Amino acid sequence: MKLKGKKILLGVTGGIAAYKSPSIVSLLKKQGAEVKVVMTEGATQFVTPLTFQTMSANAVHCDMFKAMDHMDVEHIALAKWADMIVIAPATENTIAKFAYGIADNLLSTVLQASRSKVMVVPAMNTFMLESPANRQNMATLKERGVIVTDTQRDLLACNDVGSGKMLEPAEIVDLIDFHLREKDLAEYIVTVTAGPTQEAVDPVRYLTNHSSGKMGYHLATAAAKRGAKVNLISGPTALSAPAYVNFVPVVTTQDMFDAVGAYFDETDVLIKAAAPADFKPASYSAQKVKKDSDMSSLQLVKNPDIAKHFGAKKTDQVLVGFAAESQNEIAFGRGKLEKKHLDMIVINNITAANAGFQKDVNTVTILHADGAVDEPGTMSKEELAEHILDQTLEILKAR
Ligand SMILES: Cc1cc2nc3c(=O)[nH]c(=O)nc-3n(C[C@H](O)[C@H](O)[C@H](O)COP(=O)(O)O)c2cc1C
Structure with missing residues (x-):
C-alpha cells in the first residue's frame, strides 16, 4: 500500500x-x-x-x-x-x-x-x-x-x-x-550488493547459488525512491535493472569485491544483500572439460570475504549485512555481526516456510550492534526493504 x-x-x-x-x-x-x-x-x-x-x-x-x-x-x-x-x-x-x-x-x-x-x-x-x-x-x-x-x-x-x-x-x-515519496534519505549515498555471483569452471559451466536478487533490488529501489543516490552492484539475475539507480553489473565475487571497493569511500550506507560465492574453482579450463575426461573432483579456493574486508575498513559508514542460515541462525548471526563490524544484520532462516531465496516474502530476525533484536514478522520483500531502511535511517540519525 x-x-x-x-x-x-x-x-x-x-x-x-x-x-x-x-x-x-x-x-x-x-x-x-x-x-x-x-x-x-x-x-x-x-x-x-x-x-x-x-x-x-x-x-x-x-x-x-x-x-x-x-x-x-x-x-x-x-x-x-x-x-x-x-x-x-x-x-x-x-x-x-x-x-x-x-x-x-x-x-x-x-x-x-x-x-x-x-x-x-x-x-x-x-x-x-x-x-x-x-x-x-x-x-x-x-x-x-x-x-x-x-x-x-x-x-x-x-x-x-x-x-x-x-x-x-x-x-x-x-x-x-x-x-x-518523502525524500528522507536525500542526504545519503547507499550502495547495495545483490544477487548471486558466478564462478566459471570452464567456458560452459559455473558455480553459483539460489539467490534471486529480489531483496537487494527492492532495497535499492526503495532507497532511490526515498531520495538516496544509489549504487546497485548486482551479480547475474533474471531481474531488470531498476530505474533511478546507478546499476553496476558484475559476475564473480572478485568483481563484486572490486566494485564495492570503487564505491566504498563515497558510501554512507553499505547494504550487503548479495550472496557472493564463498569459493571458486582453483583453476579455470579455457576449453570445455569433456564429459569423458577424468574430472572426479573439483579443487576450490576461497574468494575474498567482502563483508569482513570492508567491515575492517569502515569509518563512519553504516554497514548492513544479511545472513542465510539453516540452523542456529541467531547465534551465527550475532557472531557474523561482531566479526564483520556490522551495525545491523538481517537473518533469514532459509529452511523456514516463508523465508529465503527466490520467494517474494520473507521472515527475518534483525540484530543490532547495540544488542536490540527486532522480529518484524512475515512481510513482502518490498515491505521488508522499507523496514530495513527505516531502521538504517534511525542509526544514521543517531550518529
Ligand atoms: C482514433 C484517434 C486516435 C487519436 N489518438 C491520439 C493520440 O494518441 N494522441 C494525440 O495527441 N491525439 C490523438 N488523437 C487526436 C485527438 O483526439 C485530438 O487532437 C483531440 O482534439 C484531443 O482533444 P483533448 O486533448 O481535449 O482530449 C486521436 C484522434 C483519433 C480520432
Whole structure:
C-alpha cells in the first residue's frame, strides 16, 4: 500500500492509449490511493466515464458547466483536492493548452488552477511527438517543474514504428510513487550488493547459488525512491535493472569485491544483500572439460570475504549485512555481526516456510550492534526493504 492516503487526480485525454487508463486507476487503488478522474470530451470517445466511475468508485468529471450538485466550484475544488495530477494519456492538444494557459475545458482549467505536482504522460504519433510545437511545449512545461515522462518506442496504433507509445500503467504508477515519496534519505549515498555471483569452471559451466536478487533490488529501489543516490552492484539475475539507480553489473565475487571497493569511500550506507560465492574453482579450463575426461573432483579456493574486508575498513559508514542460515541462525548471526563490524544484520532462516531465496516474502530476525533484536514478522520483500531502511535511517540519525 505504497500510496495509502494519497489523492490522485487522473486526467484522461483523447488519445487511443486511453484504453489503458482504467488499469492505472486499478493499480493506484491497489496501492491505497484515492482516485478521481477528469475526462476531456475527446477521451469519452475512447472509454466511457462509467468505466472510470466503476474503477475509481468516485464520480467522473467531464463537464465544467454541468449544474453544480454542491456549492464548490468544481475545477477549483478538484485542483485543491489532489496531491498529484497525472494526465495519462496526454494528447498534443492538452499539452499545448497547458503550456499556453488555455483553460477551455474542465481538465485544462483544473491544470491552471492547481498548485499540486503535475505529471504529464504523453502518448501520440511520433511525428506529433517530435513536432517543433510539441517539443517546445513539453520543454516549457519541464522548465516550470512539471514532470513530463518519456514515451516508449514501439509499433504505434497508426502503424508507424517509433517513439510516442504511452508508458505502461505499472511504470506510471511507479513514477507517481517515486515523485510522491518523502525524500528522507536525500542526504545519503547507499550502495547495495545483490544477487548471486558466478564462478566459471570452464567456458560452459559455473558455480553459483539460489539467490534471486529480489531483496537487494527492492532495497535499492526503495532507497532511490526515498531520495538516496544509489549504487546497485548486482551479480547475474533474471531481474531488470531498476530505474533511478546507478546499476553496476558484475559476475564473480572478485568483481563484486572490486566494485564495492570503487564505491566504498563515497558510501554512507553499505547494504550487503548479495550472496557472493564463498569459493571458486582453483583453476579455470579455457576449453570445455569433456564429459569423458577424468574430472572426479573439483579443487576450490576461497574468494575474498567482502563483508569482513570492508567491515575492517569502515569509518563512519553504516554497514548492513544479511545472513542465510539453516540452523542456529541467531547465534551465527550475532557472531557474523561482531566479526564483520556490522551495525545491523538481517537473518533469514532459509529452511523456514516463508523465508529465503527466490520467494517474494520473507521472515527475518534483525540484530543490532547495540544488542536490540527486532522480529518484524512475515512481510513482502518490498515491505521488508522499507523496514530495513527505516531502521538504517534511525542509526544514521543517531550518529
Ligand atoms: C482514433 C484517434 C486516435 C487519436 N489518438 C491520439 C493520440 O494518441 N494522441 C494525440 O495527441 N491525439 C490523438 N488523437 C487526436 C485527438 O483526439 C485530438 O487532437 C483531440 O482534439 C484531443 O482533444 P483533448 O486533448 O481535449 O482530449 C486521436 C484522434 C483519433 C480520432
